[in-house]
Amino acid sequence: MDILKGDHTNKIMMKNTEVSLVASGDGTEVIHHKLYKGSRWAMVPEDAWTALEHITILSGELIYNSPSGETLLLPGDSVSACPVDEHAIFLAKTEVEFLYVTSQPQFHYYSNAVKDMMELAIQVEQKDGYTAEHCDRIKEFAMMVGEKMGLASDEKYILNLAAFLHDIGKVKVPREILNKPGKLTDSEFELMKKHTTWGKETLEKTGLVDLIKAGEIIEQHHERYDGKGYPSHLKADEIRIEAAIITVVDAFDAMTTDRVYRKGMDIDDAFAELNACKGTMFHPKVVDTFISLRSKVEERR
Ligand SMILES: [Fe+2]
Structure with a gap:
């Protein structure tokens, strides 16, 4: 024994x-x-x-x-x-x-792969000038919205993974581009845009069904409701709802977080900005749901 x-x-x-x-x-x-x-x-x-x-x-x-x-x-x-x-x-x-x-x-097979990906995501956010809290907040906010919007259990499970890992493709974007204070040149921006597809490819390589599904969401997290996003110019309901949720909460967290080169916006202004971009950048129902969760969001920050 x-x-x-x-x-x-x-x-x-x-x-x-x-x-x-x-x-x-x-x-x-x-x-x-x-x-x-x-x-x-x-x-x-x-x-x-x-x-x-x-x-x-x-x-x-x-x-x-x-x-x-x-x-x-x-x-x-x-x-x-x-x-x-x-x-x-x-x-x-x-x-x-x-x-x-x-x-x-499945312990080593699954847990180690997920753990490796999560550690990589945390390294990426630090390289990107965020603190380690960023991925956690995105995940929490995304889950709050997903729950309020009544996503099915399987959708929430993949949302949870995708939200935490959304920027994992930035591992291949040079640090100078990620932290460049001014506007990116066209070629720098073209490279930056690839982090969506690179993220999907990184998760595909694990061979794990859940991470592959999360990768499909991650590839869409910079698409815009009006079709002017990247990489595939998807619009409205062509964009997976899980991706539309990540887009909104990621924009909010980016606006309200202090970065090396600028101070974060206050919460009122960030919510106003989400509202102003409703239907162009952002899925209207996701914005409305997120705004309705404002007191919970403030508690979490
Ligand atoms: Fe991103």
Whole structure:
């Protein structure tokens, strides 16, 4: 018998989440998760995936959102599926710990890939002159809007990934261009525009279905409602709603954040600017929804 005490060796620390592989063998993994209050976790159907997946709550309170409704899970409660056939999103109402058991190993395969991408996204935002909070705020704001607009669980799951990773393609854009205080030259701007497609390609290379889907959203995060955006000049409802949400919250965060070369705008002015560009740059319903969440947005900043 293996006895594992305290500090688990196979531990992955991500922002708001700690994940430890506590036991594995014969194709089964037992993974301990600790989620901080407000963070999310998901069980999602995958092609050719036949595994049993099971969670048991150890401490804290976890809200379980599935297409059939919302349930509050308390210590001792559990959820099982074999295989997972619908998207389930879990939201930590308090700090929560649970054991996750799966009969097909995925811990290293999936967690490491997602973790690597998240670390890369954080490096990129720092290279871009933001603090490490930027990706987190974009993700939180995007999820607030997605929830209020009634996106389906699977759409919210991909939105969550895409929002955090939206600028990952900037890893290939030179630092001097990212941090250039003045206007970019035409050739510099052409290069900058490629970060949308580069982001999609970076996620495609992981070979992971969820990250590939997130990449499709990321490629569209600079499209404009009036069709004057890039890279594909998509317009209105040709643009995926998840991308339209990221566009609005990213613009808001960019306007209100202090950068090396300029002070951030105040919140009133930023909301006025979103309103002024409603229907041209931005999806009108997304802007209205975001503005309706103003008090929550201010709380989060
Ligand atoms: Fe971007």
